[in-house]
Amino acid sequence: MKKLIAFAFFAASLIAVQSTNAQTVDEIIAKHLTALGGKDKLLSLNTIKMLGGMSIQGTDVSLTLTKQNNVGSRTDIEVMGSSNYQIVTLAKGTVFMPVQGMTDPQAMPADQLKVAQTQLDLQSPFLNYKEKGSTVELDGTEKIGEEDNYKLKVTFKNGLVTTFFIGAKNNMLNKSRGKRTINGETKDMETTYSDYKKNGDGYMFAYAISGPTGDINFDKIDTNIKLDPSIFN
Numbered sequence: 001m002k003k004l005i006a007f008a009f010f011a012a013s014l015i016a017v018q019s020t021n022a023q024t025v026d027e028i029i030a031k032h033l034t035a036l037g038g039k040d041k042l043l044s045l046n047t048i049k050m051l052g053g054m055s056i057q058g059t060d061v062s063l064t065l066t067k068q069n070n071v072g073s074r075t076d077i078e079v080m081g082s083s084n085y086q087i088v089t090l091a092k093g094t095v096f097m098p099v100q101g102m103t104d105p106q107a108m109p110a111d112q113l114k115v116a117q118t119q120l121d122l123q124s125p126f127l128n129y130k131e132k133g134s135t136v137e138l139d140g141t142e143k144i145g146e147e148d149n150y151k152l153k154v155t156f157k158n159g160l161v162t163t164f165f166i167g168a169k170n171n172m173l174n175k176s177r178g179k180r181t182i183n184g185e186t187k188d189m190e191t192t193y194s195d196y197k198k199n200g201d202g203y204m205f206a207y208a209i210s211g212p213t214g215d216i217n218f219d220k221i222d223t224n225i226k227l228d229p230s231i232f233n
Contacts, residue, residue, distance in 0.1 A: 035171035052218035069122040072232030088116040111181035133157030
């Protein structure tokens with residue numbers, strides 16, 4: 001079940017045009033944010049609770065992801081009769097995986113924490129990215145299936161670099177790619193996003209996410225619910 005730790009790290013992420021080269025970074029981002037509901041809608045997103053599951057090497061895993069914007073993230077993993085979790089805040093990361101033989105919570109490896117902390121921004125890494133201390137570069141295009149995608153290379157304030165693939169037609173995030181360190185090994189890792197739909201509050205989410213540990217499918221996504229801050233302790 002070594003892939004479960006990798007999952008905890010992994011889990012804990014714009015219209016048709018005539019010329020992709022004619023699009024500037026800010027134009028691509030503007031269309032992407034509009035497709036997500038617009039800036040005002042995104043700025044009102046404060047909490048998320050996502051319920052779903054996946055299968056790892058034939059074992060069913062139940063997942064609950066709970067996040068508060070720029071405060072904390074908690075991933076609860078139920079598998080093989082054991083309760084496991086990962087907690088990330090701006091200050092630290094904690095992992096407790098009894099299924100891996102852990103008897104006490106452990107500090108998250110620094111490389112994994114760095115990635116997870118960038119995902120505490122629920123409102124999109126592209127929203128007001130300059131004010132957040134990030135830089136974005138257009139790094140050409142790449143096809144995913146039949147669709148051209150803009151490759152937006154984002155360098156976050158903490159130095160992490162991730163390339164986001166934004167569809168030229170659907171304006172959505174279709175894939176992300178970056179160098180990640182898992183169990184001491186650094187490699188290029190990709191995550192794909194699909195099955196986009198609005199939840200009950202009108203926020204757009206990918207309900208299917210595929211990464212190096214497998215495919216996650218979410219059954220329910222609630223937003224702007226009240227959370228007990230102690231869940232991030």
